[in-house]
Amino acid sequence: MQTGWRRRQRSWCSARCAIPATSPKALKSCAACSASRTAFSAPRRCGRYWFSIRPRPYARRRCGRLPMVELNPAQQSHFRASLARVEQLLSDAVRVMEQESEAPFRRYLADATPVQRQVVADYAAKVRARMRKALETFDVSPFPAVTGTVAAARTAVLFAQGALQEIEPRSMRGYGPLGRETERELSAAGAELMELLHDIDAYLAQGSARELGERLRRLENSPVDSRAIAELEGIITAHGLTELRAPLAMLVERLESPQLEVAVFGRTGAGKSSLLNHLLKTTALPVGVTPVTSVPLRIVHGKKPWGRAWFADAVPESFPLGRLAEFVHAQYNPSNVRHVTRITVELPAPILVRGMALADTPGLGSLATASASESLAYLPRCDLGIVLVDAASALTHEDVALVDALHRAGASVMVLLTKADLLSADDRWRSLGYLRHELETRTHTELPIHAVSVVGADAALCDAWRDEVLVPWLEAHKRGLQLSLRRKVGLLRDAAITALQIRLEAGRETAVTAETTEDRDAERLLAEALEALNTCAREQRPPFPDARLAAREIVEEAAHNTAVLWSRSPERQIDAGSLLAASLSGKAGAAAREISRDLARLRARLAAALMDAARAARLPRFDEELPPVAGMPVLDSHGVGRLCVRRPAFALGRWLHRYAARRQLYRLGSMNQIHRLLSGYQVRLLDWRLHMVEELKRSFCAQRDILRAHARVDGANASTTLAIKDAVERLKRLGGRAANESAEATS
Ligand SMILES: Nc1nc2c(ncn2[C@@H]2O[C@H](COP(=O)(O)OP(=O)(O)OP(=O)(O)O)[C@@H](O)[C@H]2O)c(=O)[nH]1
Ligand SMILES: [Mg+2]
CATH class of the missing domain: 3.40.50.300 (P-loop containing nucleotide triphosphate hydrolases)
Known part of the structure; x- marks a missing residue:
């Protein structure tokens, strides 16, 4: 064993590990065993050399102090690893005992009584406390945790999403043929499960700073009572009404940007x-x-x-x-x-x-x-x-x-x-x-x-426009926004009351009400609409699959128009840039209009599905509020600039004029310019389409969840009857307050 006598420029950690520390002055603790700086023997200088002395354990024992409890580095590492394994197995034991009774797949028979569960949890707590003490006694630090819980949960959800793809019809077909109806059911179940997993991931991804409660506290000058929404949020969280979280989040988003x-x-x-x-x-x-x-x-x-x-x-x-x-x-x-x-x-x-x-x-x-x-x-x-x-x-x-x-x-x-x-x-x-x-x-x-x-007295015209046109437009839009927000709060509150009441009546175990034919039809329509949405999101067909070919067509059209202009006008030199810009705008506009039409059709289908589901839920009044197909990016054709082309000096036919114009346009680099503009616009257009589909999906899923909450409840957590009754009472009071507010706003 190394004793540390006369080692040049070295100092030894005397606490446990006997590992040389190369620069003891710079260290606050030993890199190997995290003993503090005092455990290092001070280096001393003798002539040109530095020496350090490691005090021996027996020397301390001889001096009458308490015998030192010490493990060497190898023993420490083994001790740490063994306890880590104990902790892992203990966690497994506790988790096994606490199995979710609602889980459709259980690894073990749920034969533990609640008392047994409690007792095991208590013992586990004691084992953990003793392990902590043992680690302290031997001054062994546990392995530091490097992965966050949220990251681990998100990874698990990601793997779950991957596993879910196995029940898609195209995978299932590998095990035998599928009927049309079976395929439809499989797709619907898969899409919905994927949706829920996606919701968990989205919720975890937003982080604690985006917690609804936190954001609600920051809301100022909100057009609706933010305390009412905070209370609603509290009840939704406390009673596990996860189906209402997405609509609530959308509501808060609207409240955050009311301008x-x-x-x-x-x-x-x-x-x-x-x-x-x-x-x-x-x-x-x-x-x-x-x-x-x-x-x-x-x-x-x-x-x-x-x-x-x-x-x-x-x-x-x-x-x-x-x-x-x-x-x-x-x-x-x-x-x-x-x-x-x-x-x-x-x-x-x-x-x-x-x-x-x-x-x-x-x-x-x-x-x-x-x-x-x-x-x-x-x-x-x-x-x-x-x-x-x-x-x-x-x-x-x-x-x-x-x-x-x-x-x-x-x-x-x-x-x-x-x-x-x-x-x-x-x-x-x-x-x-x-x-x-x-x-x-x-x-x-x-x-x-x-x-x-x-300017001057005529400024009265501007004031009149402001007071008679602008301000009324603003007020009307604001009132519309406020009413729509209040209606949404009311709808959400009603949905929460219905969900809780059904839970109260049906009891915890059988919280699913009998489905009527209408319910099933509405469910089918909703599932089909969601499938259409998902298909639309998956299909990112570029409007110009071959942008170079499209650019060539635009230049050809501009060359043709130039030739026509030459044949009509006496001017020898004309600006073909504006003709090129017009052709480009025409082609890009046609592609954009087609995408917009597709989106509008999808939106109409979603709206129809929502209205049918509202009828099935027997909701007397339900205004679907899907976002309008808006915000389409605009092509900036100014980027083409001026491109002067000259008519040939001698008279030629239209076809030769066209050839001459095309040659000049190519020589001026218009082909590359159009290709660049078109490619850029295509990317923006696809981005916008994807964004619109995502927006529609979010809004559709949020409203679908509200409707479902009205019709039935998918699952229940362990809220007590008393707590549910209390929550329903609070929500009803909230309704009274909101109605008063709404009446004030209307008056
Ligand atoms: N006579 C008259 N002149 C005006 C009026 N409004 C603006 N002007 C003048 O028009 C000129 C341009 O006004 P701006 O407000 O800078 O115009 P702008 O649209 O903001 O211009 P850009 O910022 O360059 O796009 C200024 O000299 C103004 O004094 C008006 O109502 N009457
Ligand atoms: Mg200006």
């Missing part, structure tokens, strides 16, 4: 920032005759004026509003060279108290194409889009495309004719009439159009 998003769009210099400054009674937003706003800006209510900017490549920065121009003004941040990703401004403006967030966007049609794409990216997010058309300039294709894009994104649209002070009263009426006629014929929709101004 309506209103954004202004329009060409550069149309007066967007000036209009917002007027509405907000501020001069904070920079305005000017040249293109000004280069980054979208979101304005929300706050106690004092303040701004915050987020960057793609730097930490976020808060600033007083005097510095706003540094981030949004095209002069200081041209084409967003500072890589600002988001700007939020807080203002104590009265109009924002009404639960509205306003957004100023960069103007379209300027040379700063990056700004245009940022504005277009904002479209899907808004509830109301206000399109500004400058009275001093004519209506353009861009304005019409903007209105169309807003419609496609599912937002409400208002059009404003700005700078009305520049027109006489007669001209104003004429302009409004022209604008209305043009927009209606091009977009095939009736739009509210108003003339406004923010």
Whole structure:
């Protein structure tokens, strides 16, 4: 055995392990046995060498102290491993005794009485306490746990999901043929089980910070009584009404973002920032005759004026509003060279108290194409889009495309004719009439159009529009939102009461009520709708499977249109970029419309299934609330830019002109450009489709669970009769309170 005498630059851990520590000064404890620093013998220096002395155990015994209880490192490791095995087996024993009586598969016969279970658990606690003491006596540290419980549970759920695939019809067919009806039943059972496992995983994945109770406590200015929802949440958790957790989570999500998003769009210099400054009674937003706003800006209510900017490549920065121009003004941040990703401004403006967030966007049609794409990216997010058309300039294709894009994104649209002070009263009426006629014929929709101004006496026009159009729109939408939220709380509360009452009446063991034919039909419809949803989620068919081929077709079409234009116009040089952009928009728009139509059909099917299930549950009033198919991404065809092509000097036929145009377009690199734009749009389109399907699924499953809770209860946990009665009473009182609130809101 090493004694440690005269070892150069070494020190020995004298506590237990006799392992040399290479740098005792730097260590606070022994790396091998975690003894403290004092257990090291102090190194001493003699001439050029360092020595350290390890005191021998017998030396201490001789000095009259208590005999030392000590295990060598090998013994310690064996001791630790043995106790770990004991703990593992003991846990198994306790788990075996506590077998879930509801489990369809049991490994052992459930022959233990409750008393036996309790006694074993008590003994196990004693064994564990003794093991802890033994570990302390020998100063042996247990193996540290490295895997969290949540991670372990999620892994188990993941494996369970894998195992579930074995009951899918295509796996089962390997064991023999299946009838159609059997296949359908198998798919339905598999899909539902997968759904439940997915719910467990999603719940564990959100972490403790996303706990509903925690989020409810943080809710301020909620349109419904958040205490009522907190109470509902408490009852749902306490009585294990897991089927109501998803609807509750969705409700809390809606409560967390009750603001309506209103954004202004329009060409550069149309007066967007000036209009917002007027509405907000501020001069904070920079305005000017040249293109000004280069980054979208979101304005929300706050106690004092303040701004915050987020960057793609730097930490976020808060600033007083005097510095706003540094981030949004095209002069200081041209084409967003500072890589600002988001700007939020807080203002104590009265109009924002009404639960509205306003957004100023960069103007379209300027040379700063990056700004245009940022504005277009904002479209899907808004509830109301206000399109500004400058009275001093004519209506353009861009304005019409903007209105169309807003419609496609599912937002409400208002059009404003700005700078009305520049027109006489007669001209104003004429302009409004022209604008209305043009927009209606091009977009095939009736739009509210108003003339406004923010200058001089004509600013009254803007105030009138604000008071008579904007504020009523806001109030109506807010009331709709509040009523819908209250209705949802009421529905959830009723579902919880029904579930608890059924549990109370039927008793714990037989908590499933008899199913009627209607119930079964509704169940079948719901299962089929869910299957359709899952199929839709699995099928991610790209709209352009061969993007290069699609790009070539677009260039061909643009070349054909160029040739037609050459044959008609005397101009030798034309901008083929706009023709290319039009062809690209046409092709992309057709693909997007088809996806949107498919989603709308799926939504209608889900809604029908929900309504049938509501009829089967004998619910007199049930308004399905599936999210609308909205927020479709918009293609930014500005990216094509200008592409000048020249007509050949000598007269040729249409076919040769087309050949010449195609050659020039290819030479200008349009093929690669279109391919890049189309591929990017395709990815965004597929992302949106998947997101929409997920949204529909979440909402559908949440509403289906509410309906099921009304009709029957799938399982019960061990809540006592008294506790259930108490919960039902509390929920009923909650109903009374909610009804009063609702009556107040309506009055
Ligand atoms: N006469 C008149 N001028 C206006 C009115 N509203 C805005 N303007 C002027 O129009 C110019 C452009 O206004 P902005 O508010 O900067 O326009 P914008 O749409 O925000 O422009 P970008 O940020 O570049 O997209 C400024 O010189 C304003 O003074 C109005 O109602 N009447
Ligand atoms: Mg502006």
